[in-house]
Amino acid sequence: MPDQAQLLPGTLDLLILRAVSLGPLHGYGILLRIGQISGNALLIEQGALYPGLFRLVRQDLLKTTWGTSENNRRAKYYELTAAGRKRLREETESWNRLASAIGAALSAQPEEA
Amino acid sequence: MKLIDSLRFRIAGLFHRSGLNKDMDDELRAHIELRADDLERTGLTRTEAERRARIEFGGYQRFKEECHEAAGGTLLESVRQDLRLAFRILRKSPGFTTVAVTTLALAIGANAVVFGISNALLIRPLNVPDAQSLWGLERGPEKAVNQSYPDYLDLRDRNRSFEDLAAYNVTSVGLNTGNNPTAAWILETTGNYFDALGVQPYLGRFYHASDEHGPNSSPYIVLTYAYWHAHFQDDPGVVGRSVQLNKHPFTILGVAPRDFRGTLIFLYPDIWVPLVNQERLLMTLGHLKPGVTPAQAVADLNSIGADLEKTYPKDDSKNDLCAGSPGSGGWVAGPSSTRISSLAGLILLAACANLGSLFAARAADRSREVALRLVIGIETNAHFANVAYRSPSDFTDRWCRRTHGQRDVVARFEPVASSPRGSTYCACESRCQCLLVRTVAGRFERTALRHRPGKAGITR
Numbered sequence: 001m002p003d004q005a006q007l008l009p010g011t012l013d014l015l016i017l018r019a020v021s022l023g024p025l026h027g028y029g030i031l032l033r034i035g036q037i038s039g040n041a042l043l044i045e046q047g048a049l050y051p052g053l054f055r056l057v058r059q060d061l062l063k064t065t066w067g068t069s070e071n072n073r074r075a076k077y078y079e080l081t082a083a084g085r086k087r088l089r090e091e092t093e094s095w096n097r098l099a100s101a102i103g104a105a106l107s108a109q110p111e112e113a
Numbered sequence: 114m115k116l117i118d119s120l121r122f123r124i125a126g127l128f129h130r131s132g133l134n135k136d137m138d139d140e141l142r143a144h145i146e147l148r149a150d151d152l153e154r155t156g157l158t159r160t161e162a163e164r165r166a167r168i169e170f171g172g173y174q175r176f177k178e179e180c181h182e183a184a185g186g187t188l189l190e191s192v193r194q195d196l197r198l199a200f201r202i203l204r205k206s207p208g209f210t211t212v213a214v215t216t217l218a219l220a221i222g223a224n225a226v227v228f229g230i231s232n233a234l235l236i237r238p239l240n241v242p243d244a245q246s247l248w249g250l251e252r253g254p255e256k257a258v259n260q261s262y263p264d265y266l267d268l269r270d271r272n273r274s275f276e277d278l279a280a281y282n283v284t285s286v287g288l289n290t291g292n293n294p295t296a297a298w299i300l301e302t303t304g305n306y307f308d309a310l311g312v313q314p315y316l317g318r319f320y321h322a323s324d325e326h327g328p329n330s331s332p333y334i335v336l337t338y339a340y341w342h343a344h345f346q347d348d349p350g351v352v353g354r355s356v357q358l359n360k361h362p363f364t365i366l367g368v369a370p371r372d373f374r375g376t377l378i379f380l381y382p383d384i385w386v387p388l389v390n391q392e393r394l395l396m397t398l399g400h401l402k403p404g405v406t407p408a409q410a411v412a413d414l415n416s417i418g419a420d421l422e423k424t425y426p427k428d429d430s431k432n433d434l435c436a437g438s439p440g441s442g443g444w445v446a447g448p449s450s451t452r453i454s455s456l457a458g459l460i461l462l463a464a465c466a467n468l469g470s471l472f473a474a475r476a477a478d479r480s481r482e483v484a485l486r487l488v489i490g491i492e493t494n495a496h497f498a499n500v501a502y503r504s505p506s507d508f509t510d511r512w513c514r515r516t517h518g519q520r521d522v523v524a525r526f527e528p529v530a531s532s533p534r535g536s537t538y539c540a541c542e543s544r545c546q547c548l549l550v551r552t553v554a555g556r557f558e559r560t561a562l563r564h565r566p567g568k569a570g571i572t573r
Contacts, residue, residue, distance in 0.1 A: 027140060028147040046148070046169050047176035050141060054183035071150050075143045076136075 004043035012044065012052045014095060017080065017088040020062065026075035027053060053078060061087050137180050145170055209475065213468055220464035227457040239440050240372045242311040243400060248407060249439035250278075250397040250414065256437060259394035261428075264421065265303075268397065268434075271417050274410035276402050279309035280388070280395035283377060288384070289357035290344055297340070297383040299358075300375055304331070304387055309399055310376070316341075317352035317367025320387050331387040332363045338371040340383040358386065376440040398439040407436045 007015075019025060019033040031049055034042065056062045061084035069075045080088065145166045152162035167173070181190065203210045241247060250268070251258055260268065260280065269278040281302040288297040300306075304325035312319070315338060324331045334356065336345070345351045354365050363386070374381040376398060388395075401410055414434040 026143065026147070028144045045171045046144065047141070047171035047173065050137075050144075050176055051179035051183040054180045058183065058185055069143075069147060071147070073143055073146055073150075074139065075147065076140045 005041055006043055011095075012048070013056060014088070014091045015042070015044075016049070016052055016056060016078075017061065017084055017091070020078050020080050021085065021088055024065075024067075024077045024079040026067075026069060026077050028075070029069075030078065056084070060084075133181070133184065137177055141170070141173065141177065141180075209471065213471060216464045216467050220461045223457045223460040227453055230453060239376055239378070240374065241376070246401045246403075247310075247398060247439050248275075248401060248410065248436040251435050251437040252418075253433065256435070258396050258437070260397050261394060262392070265395055265397055267421060268414060268417055272410075272413055274401060274405045274413040275399035277305055277309035278397055278399040279303050279306040280397045281306060281376060282388070282393045282395050283380060283382065286359050287357075289360075294357070298380060299334075300377070300382045300385050301388045301393070302385055303395075306385070307335075311400065312369065312373050314367040315370040316349060317365070319367055319369075325387060332361065333366040333387060334358065334363045335366050335385040336368045337374060337381065337383055337385075338369055339374070339381065341368045378440045396440075411435050 015034050015038070016030055019030045019037065022033065025033060027049055030053075031044065031046060034044065053062065057064060057078075060081055062078045063081050065077050065079075066074060067077045145163070148166035148169060149159070149162040152165055153159055157165065170176075203213075239247065249258060250260065252260065262280075265278070265280045269275075269280075272278065279302060281300045283298065283300055285296055285298050287294045288299075289295075303322070304320055305322040307314075307319040308321055314335070317335075319335055320331060320333050324333065336351070341347065341351065351365055352367060355362050356365060357363070369385070375385075376396075401407065411434065414436075418434050
């Protein structure tokens with residue numbers, strides 16, 4: 001996939017929270033979900049997902065349970081905690097503000113400035 | 114609460130490292146398996162699918178380490194690992210370890226002695242009521258602690274700063290409590306000694322100023338608790354009993370409380386005796402009156418001293434007095450304690466210098482080992498810690514890592530590879546050692562580069 005964008009620092013956590021907000025998922029599932037909801041436009045090194053997951057668990061934003069995957073493999077499932085849900089809401093808002101501000105700044109015409 | 118939680122998490126992580134480890138392995142492997150399942154469905158063989166899943170996953174060990182770090186167990190764990198390695202390496206060279214440990218033990222011993230002496234001299238006061246207001250008199254530029262009896266009488270009777278001034282002197286006598294004369298340390302004191310200090314008897318009574326009627330007028334003694342306990346088996350009937358002091362009969366008046374061990378820091382006497390020989394030189398002490406500062410007391414004493422100088426120009430020259438630590442027997446006088454401290458400092462310094470050169474020699478010996486470590490991909494940080502933990506001033510190293518920031522230290526490692534004489538490391542106490550680490554690391558790095566031509570510098 002030649003046109004994949006590098007992730008900005010700090011955005012992986014947000015993507016994980018978003019992916020998990022749609023229902024409990026194991027690590028590989030989270031990766032697939034992110035690919036699906038972003039239209040495969042983001043380049044994520046597969047292993048790099050896990051430190052992010054452990055960090056979020058440690059911050060009590062995610063909780064884990066061991067379960068069985070659709071093709072019968074034992075896998076660890078992640079789901080949002082209440083704090084995680086709150087964090088996702090806040091981060092989404094702040095991301096939207098940032099994105100629209102930067103978008104506005106970049107699309108400003110010389111005479112408007 | 115957050116801090117406690119985090120600590121608990123870390124400690125739990127430390128003890129359940131193996132459980133956590135297995136958990137992580139299971140999870141990461143599950144990921145690879147799941148990915149391989151998907152790849153297999155695209156028509157690859159199982160082996161090829163697994164191979165490709167592993168490649169796509171990326172550096173397995175690196176991510177696992179990062180997971181540990183994210184889970185919060187790494188700092189303690191890595192310190193433990195480094196200490197274990199240090200211990201193993203030290204065990205491999207017992208000669209070196211013995212020398213290092215002995216050097217450290219001697220230096221620490223010297224320090225303990227100095228602490229013991231300064232504890233006795235400076236920190237722990239005499240065990241009397243209201244010890245803060247108790248001062249001893251010192252005289253002249255040498256801070257002599259002894260006064261003559263006539264001078265003592267003048268100072269005692271004419272000063273307006275002390276509640277009372279008592280005087281005493283230490284000597285040893287032959288003491289016979291039955292049929293076994295033994296040597297005993299006694300304090301010969303003026304009659305007002307116990308009253309001036311404010312000490313109450315444990316048993317019987319003490320003697321007072323009113324008991325003093327000139328030489329040989331008061332054949333009484335007071336026992337210390339320790340002497341009474343050791344020689345009279347805590348017998349309360351001891352009061353009134355007669356004992357022989359240098360073959361003269363004396364009557365036991367009472368026993369002092371257990372915590373009161375006289376007014377000398379270096380010597381606990383066995384008994385107190387009223388002063389019978391007025392020819393002796395005496396140490397003098399007393400409680401300041403409430404509201405009187407030591408400086409005021411000194412001025413007061415010196416006005417008396419000046420008067421004595423005028424009255425007895427032959428005997429009392431250079432009589433400037435000052436207030437000092439009571440019971441030191443002249444020991445606390447500045448120079449001697451400074452001398453002890455500097456001696457201990459020198460010993461410590463010598464020990465550090467010795468150890469430093471030993472470690473420098475060993476660090477040079479380790480170049481092969483560390484080159485190997487760099488080649489197989491040890492993190493620069495871990496390597497740095499590995500050198501630092503076993504270096505003499507571990508603390509300053511870590512301090513310098515903290516003040517300069519971990520990243521900075523690593524960054525400063527980088528130019529080393531290209532130009533070994535490049536940047537100065539940092540201007541801190543452990544400069545020599547840091548330079549050593551740098552140079553050594555530079556050599557290691559260059560060695561490593563030969564083995565790994567594709568990789569320039571230490572990346573992080």
